[in-house]
Every structure is written in C-alpha cells, then in structure tokens.
Amino acid sequence: MGGESKWRKMKLALGLNTCLYLPKTDGDDESPPRTSDVSPRMPTTPTPSSSGLQLSKYGHKSSPKRTCAICLMTMKSNGHAIFTAECSHSFHFHCITSNVKHGNRVCPVCRARWKEIPFEKSGSSRVKSGINSASWSQQDSWMILQGIRPQQMPSNRHVPLLFQAPEPPIFDDDELVNQKVEEISSGNTNSNGGVEMKTYPEVSAVERSAHFDNFGILINLKAPVTKGNLNTRTPIDLVTVLDISGSMTGTKIALLKQAMGFVVQNLGPLDRLSVIAFSSSARRLFPLRRMTEVGKQESLQMINSLVANGGTNIAEALKKGAKVMTDRKFKNPVSSMILLSDGQDTYTSISPRKTGLKPYYQTLLPPSVGKKDDFHLPIHTFGFGMDHDAVAMHSISENSGGMFSFIEAENVIQDAFAQCIGGLLSVVVQELRVEVECIHPVLQLGSIKAGSYNVGIDDNGRSGFIEVGDLYAEEERDFLVVIDIPVEESGNDMPLVKFRVIHKDPIKKTTTVLGTEDVIISRPETTAGKQIVSVELDRQRNRLRAASAIAEARAAAERGDLAAATLLLEDCRKKLAESVSARVGDRLCTGLVAELREMKERMASRRVYESSGRAYVLSGLSSHSWQRATARGDSTDLTSEITSYQTQSMVDMVSLSQTMCFSRSPSTSMINPTAGQSNNKKSLRSIHSFPAPQPR
Template sequence: MGSKWRKAKLALGMNICLYVPKTLEEGPATAPSAAGRVSDVLPLSPASARSSDSQINMPTTPTPSSSGLRLPKHSLKSSKKTCAICLTSMKPGQGHAIFTAECSHSFHFQCITSNVKHGNQICPVCRAKWKEIPFQSPVADIPQERARANRVYWPQDDTWMAALRRPPPPRADSNRHSSSLFHVTEPGVFDDDELVDPEPVCTNKTSPGNAVNTHSMGPVEVKTYPEISAVSKSASHKDFCVLIHLKAPKADGFPRSELNQGEYPVTQNSRAPVDLVTLLDVSGSMAGTKLALLKRAMGFVIQHLGPTDRLSVIAFSSSARRLFPLRKMTDTGKQEALQAVNSLSSNGGTNIAEALRKGAKIMTERRSKNQVSSIILLSDGQDTYTVNSPRGGHPRVSQQPLLPNSMHRNNGTGLHIPVHAFGFGADHDAVAMHSISESSGGTFSFIEAEGVIQDAFAQCIGGLLSVVVQELRMEVECSHPKLQLGSIKAGSYKSSLKSDKRGGVIEFGDLYAEEERDFLVTLDIPAVDVSSNDMNLLNVKCIYNDPISKTTVTMEHAGDVKIERPNSIGQVLVSMEVDKQRNRLRAAEAMAEAKAAADRGDLAGAVSIVEQSRKQLSETVSARAGDRLCVALDAELKEMQERMANRRIYETSGRAYVLSGLSSHSWQRATARGDSTESTSLVQAYQTPSMTEMITRSQTMVLGSPSPRQLRQARSFPSQPQPR
C-alpha cells in the first residue's frame, strides 16, 4: 500500500515539501500514514492541483517553500544515497534540498536545477524522460520587469501550492490560550504570551572601570580622531572637530558554518533572545505574487528564529487580526507559525494604524519580556482609514496619528520598541512609513521590486538576532578648563549639551554585533601661553548593558582626546577619518534639502542641490584619495538625481528612495533600498557581518546556490560601485 501511495504522489507532481520542523509528537522517523499528514506533494500546474485529493485542505497562495526545500526522511527510499551529479552524500539534514524525480531517482535540488535549466528533461541515471522538472518556467518566458525583480517566478493565478503537515493535537499548556490555534475572538488583554525562560542568577551586576565580565562578548571599541593632530600655542581654531568612533564586539555564536548547515544563526545562549511582532499587509493589492513572496519571506524569518525567540503575527487589511500570541519558536511553534502564515489570503483596504495599535498592545500587555523587542511592518499601500480626500482630490492626513503615543521613543514611558517599516512598491505612503520608523527608533526600507522582500527581511533579522550591546550611553566631558563644546552631530540619536557646555550625552540604544557608530563633536581651541606642549581636549565614558552576561559595563576614559600644542608647526594634515565623516553628514544634509525642494515641486532645484553636493564631495581630501565611503556616497547621490528626473519618477520611487537613504544615514544602520540588492550595496557602509551572512543565506536558498553576482550583492559595500 505504501508503494502505491508513493507512486500516486509522484504522478501528481514534484515530490518536494515545505520544510516543517519535526514535532515531539511525531517521534522518530517512521513510515507516515495518510491520516497523519496533509500531503508531501507540491503541484506545479493547475491540472495537477485539481487532480489531488478533494479533501486535502490546501492554501490558495504559494507558501515560502523556496526558503528551505527539504524532503522528510520517510520519503528518501532510494537505494542510492549519493547524488549522481555531484557524487556527494544526500543524507538529510546536511543543508541541501533533495529532489526525487518521477523515475524515483533522487538528486540534490541545486544540482538538478543546474542540469535541467537549459531544457534537459532526461534523468541522468536511467535516461527516462520527465514530465515535471524542478524549474518549469525559464527566465526567458518571464516578462522583463519581473525577470529582473524576482529570482523565482510565481504564477499570478496562485495555483502553485504547497501543503503542510497537520499540526499536532493541542497540548495542555498553562502558558497558552485554550482556544484554537488561530484565535477567532481575541482576548481583551494580550497577556497570553508564552512565558520566557527564567534568567540565570547573576551575582556580578556591574563591571566597574574597564573590566568586562568573562561571559560577555567583550568591550565596546572606542577610537577618537582629532581633526588635526597639532595646533600651535599662539593660534586658535574655531569649530575644531573630534570624531568619536564606536564598534560593538563580535557575536561569538555566529559561526558561518552554522548558517551553511541551515541551523540557527546563533546558538541559544550566545545572544539576546528576541520578541518579534510582524505586521503584514494582506489588503487586496497584495494578491497573487506579492502575497506569495511575502509568505516565502516570513517562512525564512520563522526558520531562523531560535527556541528562545518569540514571534507574533498580525495580518491587516480593513482591520487587523492577531493570528497567534507571542510564542516561542520551538519546532512546534515554528510549525504553527508557518501554518498561520500559509493560511493568509488578501482582500480589503489598508488599516496601518489599527495594526500598529494591536502591535503596541501585544508589547505593552505581555506578561514576560525577552531582552530585545522589535516590530516589523510591511505595507504596499496608504492607510485608507486615517486619510481623507477633501474637495480637490488631494489627500489630507487626519489628526489621528498612525503610530500610537506609547510607541514614540521619547514618550517617557520607557517602552522602546523600534518599528522597522518596509514600504513595498510604488503605491505605498513613504512619508508615513518613514515617520513611523523615525518616531519609534526604527529604520525605513524601500522595497521597489517583489523579489527583494526576503533579502530585505533577512538583512533586518540578521541584525536583530545579533544584539550584543543594549542601552548604550556615551558621556563626553571637556578636559581643559578653557574648553566648551559647540555641538554634537549624532544624526537621529538623542543628544544633549549640559547647561555650561562643558559636557554632553549621546544615547545610542542597542547595537548589533560589529555595528559601528560615528559622531562629531565640535569645540573652539583657544590660544594658550603655557609651558606644556600638549593639551587634553575630551574625556569619553561609555555605559551599557551586556545582554549575555546580564551586567552593566562602565568604561571610564574609554577614548580620551589629546592634541599637541607646539610653538610652531609646519604643514597641517587633516585626518582622513574626520574628513569622510564630514562628507557623510554633508551628503545627508544635501539629500534632505533636495527632498524638501522636490516636495515643493522644484525638481530642477532639487537636482541642482544634489549636483552641487557631488561637486563638493569630489573636491575633498578623502574623495580624491579614492575612499570607498566617498565613492558610495557619490553613487547614491547620482542615483537620487536620476530618480528626480521628472514628477512621475519622483512620486513612484524617488521620494521613497531618498527617505530610505536618510533613514540609513541618520541611524547609521543598513536599510534595503530600490529594486535590487545591487543598488543597496552601493551605500552599505552600515551593513554588519551578520546581516551579510543572512542575506547570502537568503539568496542561496532561492535556487540552491548563489551566482557570483548574488554573492557580490550580498557583501558589504564594494570598493568601487558596480555598473548599473
């Protein structure tokens, strides 16, 4: 009977299933019964979908199957355990998807897709001719726009479907709601989150001085760069710049080999666990390919969360619905989360405000908290419930804000939940999405093309899953009695000067592993008449929480600044580091000015501002030296010029591109931008190694192995811009 069942499955289509983690109830690998699962079949055509069992309840849109294609152990019954193409082992669990053909011969999925991509439909082993092949729609048949945007073609009629095994029967668990998996009626209070594991008892609560607990990731690296190394005693220097550079420690638990093997990106105890709430737009405009790719991207996110991370999903259209409360991403939790995402369908309007209110409600009413909390918001449209259209047809935003007051980063409540907003396509409200992210302390990404959704999500969670520093606060004090601070330039980070201007504070919040921050402090250097040949300018102090050791680290004299004060000096050399950071700040200011001009309708003026900024940039010391950040800034400014060519281009993509760039520069954090990862790589000075690893994994999992071009795109920004 088992053999007949397997042959029937093979006759229906490709024998590929969406990877779902094994649950405890399933026990060891045994021969499954038809009643114990839905199906392992992934139909490739409407005919094969209609020919399947009519009682099988399968979704109407594709699932994130390409985020991790694997076959369960019970389907690998071939006597051959070696791939006939690459001659290496096909043992399950080694990070490779396995394809079983109609003739019952099995191969690595990446090997066979390479073998058949030119139209070869012959089995390499028995020479049988196949009717179904792993990749049925060649790139040549895809419309030009979609071929550039998507690495995988998803049919618009949503007939390419994948089935999940039925979830295990509900278990008695006091931490879970007693109703069904997806709450039809939501509770009045969202205090039904699955409790986090208790924290280990830590006796050492502080690390005084420069001491760092042995269980921590290591200290934050602090470097200082004065604008010039010496000022003569008789001279004064107005607006003297000092660059203070921070770099977070490495994440010890982020080995590359684990990513290659398909395991969690970090081990359970090597990083801070995350509470993540995703707000997903499922309005009518998301129908078809958009929703399919969103499901695939969410499948990628779910697979890479660890058993101590918790996830809740809110789907919104005309209203917002919580699919399930904050739940640990254990094997069972992942299976249920995948099924919830798989069940989504699109219809209705767009109510972003309601989704944000519900996301804030989850975060404020949860019984327990993980150390890192964040919200991801994706929408392809404008909020149709807080925007009115008065006479004249021009939309007017009502007085009701989209972001709840409790989510604002400076509301004084202590609730710091950044919203990382992703504006999708040409019709989303980039201004509103940028405002949401900016007000909450998150980033705004512009996803112009459908195929970049998963990469954009991968970059974001690559950072969230590598937080190594929390609540970082830096204090700067003048060392010399005659000095006062003029300004602190720290982008969107909260900074303040003391009333006597002898000191200042910058609050950076959380840092990802190996993430860097640069800010400039200005002060006036007076002429002096002293015997000493040097002068102390600043003392720098760092205070932050180590999420691994659960300690507060205080670093006194982390980066003190001193310059020489000789009687006379020769040629003055400007610090290259200070010069390129000045260029970054000036370029960001030019972007904001150009956007303001374009929003007023003065596109010619906007282009002129950008052109002038590029000219000034080219004349600086660091740019003439070929500094790669300056090269990337020039490429970014040039791209903005092109997107301000006319009103139509600016409205559909230019404004969103500029806003995502401003978000990236103001927070010094990587954002997705434009229509491909190639365009975003031009300015990825802020991309961390963990982000790069996750993007590479996202691109690798699309069709088996990445092309050389994809690997170039996944790396941090290049020394020279890639040709467009």
C-alpha cells in the same frame, strides 16, 4: 423544538474553496452535526428562506446579476466570499457587511426585509451560539464554527485567516520565556570582549596664536563580535505586522508568506514571535510564542492561511502590535516590530486634503511606542512596491528608532527581511550611552552631530550625552563633537575633552563603563610641516555633508522644484570629490559620490520621483540617521562600488536567504522552496545601504 436551534443560528458556513448550503428544515437538531458530517455540497436552487456563505470562484446560479449590487464589481473576484440573502439576491460578503453593519435588514436591490443579516451586534442570538459578529471587520467576514479547530480541517483546504477564537481583551497570554535564558545569563557570554572606542581630533596641532572654530573631535564605537550560537545569543520578542489588503493578492502575498517562512525557520527556541495581519482592520494570528519545532509548525500554518482582501488600516495594526508588547507577562531581552505594507492608510486622517493641515504621520504611531523613556520598541518598516506611502512608513520608523527599507522588486522581500533579522538576532549591546565633558576650563561644546540619536548639552555647555541604545554585533557608530579652540599662549599641549561610554550586556544584565584617555592636541608656535589631518574625521564630515544635501534635495523635490534638488546633489558630489579623503581614495567617499549620482537620477522627473525616488531617498536618509543598513530599491550599480553598513551577521543571513530551501510539508506547502532562486545574484545586490567606514 421551540425556537431556532443553535445549529440553525450558525448556518453561515465556512468560507473555504467551496460553499456550504444548509436549507432550513423543521427537524433541525439542537446540537450541531459532527465535523465529519459537515461536507460541502453545491446548492441547486436556493429557497427564499436560505442564506449562505460561498466563494465566488464557483459563481452563483440563482442571482439575477453577475455583479454585486453594492460595488458593481463582478462576482467572480477571486477569493471574495459571497452572501446570498433570503430574497435570493447575492452580494460580496465584505460589501453587504459594511452595508448592514448598523442593523439594516433591508435588501439594497428589492427592498425586502430580511429576517437574518450577516452581521449583528454583540449580545445577539449569534453571540450565544458562538459567533461574535461585532468582533469582525468588513473583510474579516469568515464566521467561526464553535468547536472546530483549524487542525481538524481537511489538509488540502485553504484555511481562512480568521478561523480561530476571538481575541482576548488583554494580550497577556504570551508563552513563558524559556528558563534557559537565565542559565545563559549566569553562564556563557554572548560576545567576545566589549565595545571598542577610538577618538580622533580633526588635526593634531593648532598654533598658539590662532583660534580654530568648529574644531571636530570624532568618537568611533565598535560593538564586539558575536559567537552566533543559538544557545548564547540574545533571545528576541518579535512582532511582525503584515499587510494583507486586496492589493497584496497573487505574487505579493505568496512572496510575503515565503519571507515569513524564512523568518520563522531562522528564529530559535528561545525567541518568541507574534504575527498581526491587517487589511481593513487588524487581527492577531497568535500570541507571542516560542519558536520551538511545534511553535514553528503552528505559526507556519497560520501564516499560510492568510488571504488578501480589504483596505489598509496601518494605524490599527500598529496599535495591536504595540498591545502585544505592552500587555505581555514575560519579556525577552530584545523587543522589536516589523511592519510591511504596499499601500497607504485609508482609515487614518493624515492627508492634508482631509485636515487642511500638514500631514501628521506620527498619528499612525501608537502613543506607547513614541515614549522612548517609557517603552522602547523600534519599528522597522518595509515599503513594498510603487504605491506605498513612503513618507508615512519613514515617519513611523524614524519616530520609533527603527529603519525604513524600500522594497522595489518583489523578489527582494525575503532578502530584505533576512538582513533585518540578521541584525536583530545579533544584539550584543543595549542601553549604550556616550558622555562627553570638556577638560580645558575655557572650552564649551558647540554641537554634537549624531543623526537621529537623542543628544543633550547642559546649560553651561561643558558636558553632553548621546543616547545610542542597541548595537548589533560588529556595528560601528561615529559621532562628531564640535568645539571652538581659542588662542592659547601658554603650554605645548592642550587637553580638550574626555569621553565615557556606558552600556549593558543583554544576556548577563551587567553594566560596563568605559573611559578614554583625554583628547589632547599640541599648541606649537607654528604648525608648518607638523599638521596631520585626520582622514577618519574627514570621512565622517563627508557623510554628514552628503546626508544634509540629500535632506535638502528631498525638501526641494517635495516642493516640486526638481531642478533645485538635482543641483544640490550635484554640488555636494563635487565638494566630496575635492575632499581630503577623496584624494587618498577613500571607499566611503567613492560610495557617497555614487549614491548622490543614483539619487540625482531618481529625481530626473516627477514621475520617476513619485514612483521610486522618494522611497529610495527616505530609505537612504534612514540609513544615514541611524548608521544602520537598509534595503533600498533594486539598483545593482552601487554595491560593486561601496561597502555597506551590513554587519557580518546580516551578510550571512542574506546569503542563507538565497540558498535556503524550505522543507515541503503540509504546514509549509504554501511556501515556495525555490521561488527567487534564479534571481539570487540580483537579490543580493539589491540589499545595500549607506557606506560604512573602512577598517582602521
């Protein structure tokens, strides 16, 4: 027949655990053979006119060398596809696609001119036959065989990640939100009661003739308890962005699949999940889909197909993850993203060596995510191992309103995910806002201590606000308002400020406004024997003091002055030990002292700081800033001494992570049902964070 057949144009075969060799014949049919006829068979001696895709597991018998002529690495690198050209020279597929991506048809070894290359631009003959080569990146070199779905492949084969249809230009193919959400919002409630609010002045009385500068007023907020029922809790849209670069091979990617299996199994039929896998580029495995039984099975199949290879392109992965959220047609009440990486972005120019400027890590964050007033999408980042860019990961989470966790030990990855999911699946409060207003006519707000939360004070200093956002069930937040108390000659009582709390119920979509009684202190002639110091407020001052010391110590460590860094931590530890709350045996203060000691040890040398200290400190700062639990390191010393920010939902999910066994089925065969179970106790201890206040 005239011209090359469509089947001939798709002869680059599937990259499975074998190779498919298709010699050119004069009798090629215009139609591809039936799926059942495409049986793998080993080549004998390749002809000059043949090209094929195979896995290096089997090697290549005709190549003059056992190494790739481009990267000079062995052809036996596990999991690397190999391209054999018409001239019989072979290369790693990701190497040659990079070499010829602009249409170069010359062999790098013998300079022979090729008739066919593994990559061609859109609009070429390959596109007509169902292969859009331009849509794949270097490591995304698996070719698509039009008309064959992953479900049709042999169940014992390891299906490549990219064996699927090309991505649409707009991600508006998300699955319809279940109508039960509306039924829930008009029926049951997802929590017991509303937000609880308490206020504490620093002292109960100030002498009339005295002024008190930097007088503190604490407001404590506590979210209601959730019922924890799948049919009454708030549904979530979750995008997980997973690093599958070459450094994730072996145990790492196996544990990642296991952790993702746990996430999938614990999402409900009202929740929706989408997965972005990235290495040298990023690809959406599947759109936002509900985690019904069918949705779970199909999701696990795709997750199990992941193959580690290539570089690390975090910026593109985040951009694609944000696109899933911004393009979606439907929305669940809660939206969030999880990012896990064990490396550094090798494609985005953020290094001072490249730019000559201070690293600008926010360039990794999609613009749509940074606009908190427009689109709030917290990105919870997980730095895995010793080689990840902790500063970049912390910056991404901090600028998006998410948490940064440091996973030091491989066997903790599932527990870290479990803690995060335990919180995300228990959101009971949204759009929480705290407003404060001075009552006494001469008072002005000095400052509002709220960590990373958005804070504002009006021009005349008489009122201010704190934008808090979402709260998980039973979560607490403590904010400190500072004012100067002037001399007051008249009256026995002095009203200071009043608070108002506004928040939305994510299920009922109703708004609640909660106000307090005025915060009042007495102004006696003398306070001798009448002074009552607030332990609750002193506890929070200690927390803020420790957070400040850790931030200063980290800055000193980054300058290379570890001696100054450890001195700052030790000085703070001594001050905490002398505080009012320390003298009454406050557990938070005890935990802070232990935390400072741990950080001091992780700054003992440049090697220790670079390998784990920086990530450990940044994870702690993240926990301080947002007053929320993070996973930190692999220390087993702190959790026996402190109470973490973990809520009961988080604790329950971590416990479930350590006891849950996955069913062995074809869709979950890659998920190890027993991995890590022998280390359950250690894993649980590794999930810890900044201590929470004692029950009042």
